[in-house]
Amino acid sequence: MLIRRLTIIGVGLIGGSLARALLQSGAVGEIVGCGRSRENLQRAVELGVIHRYHYDPAEAVAGADLVFLAIPLGAMATTLRQIRPHLASEAILTDGGSVKGSVIADAIAAFGQLPPRLVPGHPIAGTENSGVEASFAELYRNRRVILTPTAATDPAAVATVEQMWRLCGAEVNRMSAEHHDTILAATSHLPHLLAYGLVDTLVGMQQRDEIFRYAAGGFRDFSRIASSNPEMWRDICLANSEALSAVLHRFSANLAQLASAIEQRDGAQLTEVFARAKQARDRYVDGVLRSPE
Amino acid sequence: MLIRRLTIIGVGLIGGSLARALLQSGAVGEIVGCGRSRENLQRAVELGVIHRYHYDPAEAVAGADLVFLAIPLGAMATTLRQIRPHLASEAILTDGGSVKGSVIADAIAAFGQLPPRLVPGHPIAGTENSGVEASFAELYRNRRVILTPTAATDPAAVATVEQMWRLCGAEVNRMSAEHHDTILAATSHLPHLLAYGLVDTLVGMQQRDEIFRYAAGGFRDFSRIASSNPEMWRDICLANSEALSAVLHRFSANLAQLASAIEQRDGAQLTEVFARAKQARDRYVDGVLRSPE
Numbered sequence: 001m002l003i004r005r006l007t008i009i010g011v012g013l014i015g016g017s018l019a020r021a022l023l024q025s026g027a028v029g030e031i032v033g034c035g036r037s038r039e040n041l042q043r044a045v046e047l048g049v050i051h052r053y054h055y056d057p058a059e060a061v062a063g064a065d066l067v068f069l070a071i072p073l074g075a076m077a078t079t080l081r082q083i084r085p086h087l088a089s090e091a092i093l094t095d096g097g098s099v100k101g102s103v104i105a106d107a108i109a110a111f112g113q114l115p116p117r118l119v120p121g122h123p124i125a126g127t128e129n130s131g132v133e134a135s136f137a138e139l140y141r142n143r144r145v146i147l148t149p150t151a152a153t154d155p156a157a158v159a160t161v162e163q164m165w166r167l168c169g170a171e172v173n174r175m176s177a178e179h180h181d182t183i184l185a186a187t188s189h190l191p192h193l194l195a196y197g198l199v200d201t202l203v204g205m206q207q208r209d210e211i212f213r214y215a216a217g218g219f220r221d222f223s224r225i226a227s228s229n230p231e232m233w234r235d236i237c238l239a240n241s242e243a244l245s246a247v248l249h250r251f252s253a254n255l256a257q258l259a260s261a262i263e264q265r266d267g268a269q270l271t272e273v274f275a276r277a278k279q280a281r282d283r284y285v286d287g288v289l290r291s292p293e
Numbered sequence: 294m295l296i297r298r299l300t301i302i303g304v305g306l307i308g309g310s311l312a313r314a315l316l317q318s319g320a321v322g323e324i325v326g327c328g329r330s331r332e333n334l335q336r337a338v339e340l341g342v343i344h345r346y347h348y349d350p351a352e353a354v355a356g357a358d359l360v361f362l363a364i365p366l367g368a369m370a371t372t373l374r375q376i377r378p379h380l381a382s383e384a385i386l387t388d389g390g391s392v393k394g395s396v397i398a399d400a401i402a403a404f405g406q407l408p409p410r411l412v413p414g415h416p417i418a419g420t421e422n423s424g425v426e427a428s429f430a431e432l433y434r435n436r437r438v439i440l441t442p443t444a445a446t447d448p449a450a451v452a453t454v455e456q457m458w459r460l461c462g463a464e465v466n467r468m469s470a471e472h473h474d475t476i477l478a479a480t481s482h483l484p485h486l487l488a489y490g491l492v493d494t495l496v497g498m499q500q501r502d503e504i505f506r507y508a509a510g511g512f513r514d515f516s517r518i519a520s521s522n523p524e525m526w527r528d529i530c531l532a533n534s535e536a537l538s539a540v541l542h543r544f545s546a547n548l549a550q551l552a553s554a555i556e557q558r559d560g561a562q563l564t565e566v567f568a569r570a571k572q573a574r575d576r577y578v579d580g581v582l583r584s585p586e
Contacts, residue, residue, distance in 0.1 A: 124509045144507060179500070186495050187508040191515045194487055197551055199570035201544045202479050207472070212577040214437060215480040216417045221514040222484045226574045230567035234560050241555050248552050251494045252545070258490055259541050262534050267527050274523035277492035281519045284505040 002027040002163055007064035009034040009057055009079060011044045013127060014096045015070030016135025019049045021168035024137050034060035044132040058086040066160065069095035074235040076103055080110035092157045094119045094164075098184060100148040100177035102239035119161040120148045120177060122184070123170065128227060141169030148177040178243075185243035190251060192233055193244070195226040295320040295456055300357035302327040302350055302372060304337045306420060307389045308363030309428025312342045314461035317430050327353035337425040351379040359453065362388035367528040369396055373403035385450045387412045387457075391477060393441040393470035395532035412454040413441045413470060415477070416463065421520060434462030441470040471536075478536035483544060485526055486537070488519040 006022065008015040011033040022028040033050035034057050035041050041053040054060040061067050061083045071079055076097060087093065093115060097103045100120045107118050125143040127134060145165040149158045162172045175183075202211050215223075237244060254273075261269040299315065301308040304326040315321040326343035327350050328334050334346040347353040354360050354376045364372055369390060380386065386408060390396045393413045401407050418436040420427060438458040442451045455465045468476075495504050508516075530537060547566075554562040 124507065143509075146507070179503075183500055183504050183507050186498060186500070186504045187512045191491065191512055193551060194491065194548070195515060196567045196570040197548045198484065198487065198544060199574050200566050201540070201547045203569055203573045204543070204547075205479060205540070207476055207479075208573075210468075210472075211476050211479050212573070214417060214439070214476050215577065216436075218518045219480045219484055221517050222488060223574055224514050225511045226567075226570045228567075228571065230564050230571055233567050234563040237555050237563055238558055238560055241558065245552065245555055247494070247498070248548075248555075250497070251491060252548065252552070254494045254497075255487070255490045255541075255545065258486060259538065259545070262530050262538055262541075265531055265534065267531055270527040270530055271523050273493050274489045274519075274521075274526050276496060277489040277519045278521070278523055280496045280501075280505070281492050281516055284508065 001029055002160065002167065003066045004029045005032065005064050005066075006030070007032045007034060007061050007067045008050065008070060009060060009067065009083075010070035011035050011041060011050055011053070011132050012070060013130050013132075013134045013139070014123065014125075015068060016044060016047075016049045016132040017125075017137065017139035018068060018070070018096075018123075018164075018168065019044075020135055020137035021140060022164065023048070025167040027164065027167045032060050032064065040132050047132060049132055049135060057082045061091070062086050063088065064091055066092045066094070066164070069093070069097070071095075072232055072235050073097050073099055073102055073239040074231070077106040077109060080106055084110050090117070092117045092119065092160055094121050094161045096121060096123055097239075098122060098188070098236050099239040100146075100180045101242075104148075104150075104177055114150060114152055116152055116154045117157040119153060119158050121161060121165070122146045122148075122180065123165065125170075128224075130229065138169070140165065143170050145170045145172045146180050147172060147174050148180050149174065150177075181240050181243045182247075185240055185247045189236055189240055189244045190247050192225050192228060193237065193248065194251075195223050196233070199223050199226040294322055295453065295460065296359045297322045298325065298357050298359075299323070300325045300327060300353050300360045301343065301363060302353060302360065302376075303363035304328050304334060304343055304346070304425050305363060306423050306425075306427045306432070307416065307418075308361060309337060309340075309342045309425040310418075310430065310432035311361060311363070311389075311416075311457075311461065312337075313428055313430035314433060315457065316341070318460040320457065320460045325353050325357065333425055340425060342425055342428065350375045354384070355379050356381065357384055359385045359387070359457070362386070362390070364388075365525055365528050366390050366392055366395055366532040367524070370399040370402060373399055377403050383410070385410045385412065385453055387414045387454045389414060389416055390532075391415060391481070391529050392532040393439075393473045394535075397441075397443075397470055407443060407445055409445055409447045410450040412446060412450050414454060414458070415439045415441075415473065416458065418463075421517075423522070431462070433458065436463050438463040438465045439473050440465060440467050441473050442467065443470075474533050474536045475540075478533055478540045482529055482533055482537045483540050485518050485521060486530065486541065487544075488516050489526070492516050492519040 031050045033053035123145045324343045326346035416438045
C-alpha cells in the first residue's frame with residue numbers, strides 16, 4: 001500500500017477526485033478529510049470519498065503519511081502555519097496549487113526553510129464544477145501533473161507523489177517552479193485574464209444587451225473561462241503576478257501593434273500575424289491529436 | 294416560388310449551404326453559381342448544389358431575380374463594379390459579409406448611389422470548414438441573420454430576403470449597419486484579434502514548445518478562433534476598422550487597469566472585475582439555454 005493514511009485538506013473537485021482514484025486503485029488505507037463546510041464533508045463521507053474528517057487542519061494531519069493541500073492559493077500560508085507543528089517529521093506534503101513559486105515561498109515562511117518532504121505539484125485538470133459532488137475518479141486520467149521539486153527535496157518523497165499521480169492515470173512531468181509559473185502564466189493565467197477583461201469590457205458598453213444576444217459560438221468558446229471562480233483567479237493572479245505581468249506586457253505590446261496595423265490599414269502585417277498564429281495553433285492541435293491522450 | 298433564378302457568387306460553405314436549404318424548401322427554380330475555382334464549381338454541380346456556373350460575375354448575374362454575394366469583404370468592391378451593368382433593374386442583391394458599413398460603401402462607390410434593392414445581410418453562422426463540400430442545408434437552422442436595410446431600401450426586397458432566410462430556418466433581425474458593425478466588433482471581431490494576438494505572443498516566447506505542450510482545455514477553447522482564415526480576418530479587421538478600433542481601445546484600457554491591479558496587488562479590484570464578468574457570462578449562457586435555440 002502506497003499511502004497508509006492520506007489527509008486531504010479541501011475535499012472538492014480536485015481533492016475528492018484524487019481520493020476516489022486512489023481508493024479505486026487500492027493504494028490508500030485511510031483518507032481523512034478537512035475543510036470548512038460541514039455539509040460538503042458529510043457528503044464526502046456519504047459518497048465514500050473520505051473515511052472521516054476534521055475541521056481543524058492541525059488535527060487532520062496528525063498521523064498522516066501524506067498530506068494533500070487542495071485549497072485556494074490564498075489559504076496556503078495560513079494552512080501551512082497551522083499544520084506545521086502537527087505534521088509527522090516523515091510525512092510527505094504535496095499540493096495542487098496552480099502557481100508553484102508562491103507555495104514554495106509560503107512553505108519557507110511557515111517552516112523557516114523549504115521542507116525536504118514538500119513536493120509542490122500541479123495537476124492540469126479540472127471542470128467547471130466544484131465541490132465533492134463534482135469529483136470523479138477519472139479526472140486525472142491521461143492528464144498531465146507537473147511536480148516542481150528542488151535540489152533539496154527528498155527523492156523518495158518525489159517518487160511517492162509521482163507514483164500516486166500515476167495510479168490516478170496521469171502523466172507526471174518535473175520542472176522548476178519558475179519554469180512552471182512562466183508556462184502556466186502564458187497558457188492559462190493570461191487567457192483567463194483576457195476572457196474576464198473582454199466580458200467585462202462588453203458589460204460596460206451601452207449596447208451590452210444586444211451584444212450578448214448576438215454573440216455566437218466563437219464567443220461562447222472564447223469566453224467560457226470567464227465563468228471561472230473569481231476568488232480562485234484573483235489568488236492565482238496575485239500569486240503569479242511576476243510571470244503574469246511579464247507575459248501580459250508582451251501581449252499588450254503585440255496587441256498595440258495589431259491596433260496600429262488596423263489604424264494604418266496595414267493588411268500585410270495583419271495577415272502575417274494571423275497566419276503565424278493559425279499555423280502554430282493548427283500544428284499544436286495536430287500535436288494534441290497525435291499524443292497518447 | 295420565391296426566387297425563379299438565384300445567382301450565388303462564391304459557392305463555399307455560406308453560399309452552398311444557402312443553395313442547399315433553398316433547394317430543399319422548393320423556394321428556388323434555378324441556381325447559377327459563380328467563382329474562381331473550376332474544381333469547386335464542378336463539385337457543386339455534381340453535389341446538386343447549383344445547376345450551372347460561370348466564372349465571370351457579369352455573365353452569372355444576367356437574368357437573376359436574386360443575387361447573393363458570399364465572397365470575402367476584400368472582393369466586394371470589384372465584384373459590385375463587375376456586376377452593376379449586367380444586373381436586371383428589378384433584381385434583388387444581398388450578401389453575407391461580416392461587416393455591413395463597408396459593403397454599403399462599396400455599393401455606393403460601384404453604383405453611384407445606394408441601390409434600392411440592395412439588402413445588406415449577415416448570417417451569423419459558420420463552421421471551421423470551407424468550400425462547397427463543407428456546406429449543408431441545416432447550417433442556418435435556428436441561427437440569427439441580421440439585415441441592415443436603410444430608409445431608402447425597397448421594402449419588398451427586404452421582405453423577400455427575410456423570407457429567404459426564414460425558409461432556411463433562421464431567425465431574421467433588422468438593425469442599422471452601424472449598429473451591426475459595433476455589435477459584431479465586440480462579440481466577434483475583437484475576440485478573433487485577441488485569440489490571434491495571444492497565440493502569436495506565445496509563438497514569440499522562448500519556451501514556446503513547452504507552452505503549447507502544457508496547454509490544456511481552457512486554452513484550446515479560448516484559442517480555437519485563431520485557427521480561422523487569416524485573409525478573411527484581415528479583410529474584416531480592415532472593413533470594420535473604426536468600430537473595431539473603438540472597442541479594442543476600451544478593452545486595452547480595461548486590460549491596463551487589470552495589469553495595474555496585479556502589480557499593485559489590488560485583490561479587491563481583481564475580484565470585482567472577475568465577478569462582474571462571470572455574472573454576465575453565466576447570465577448570458579443561461580439566456581442562450583432558455584432561448585428557442
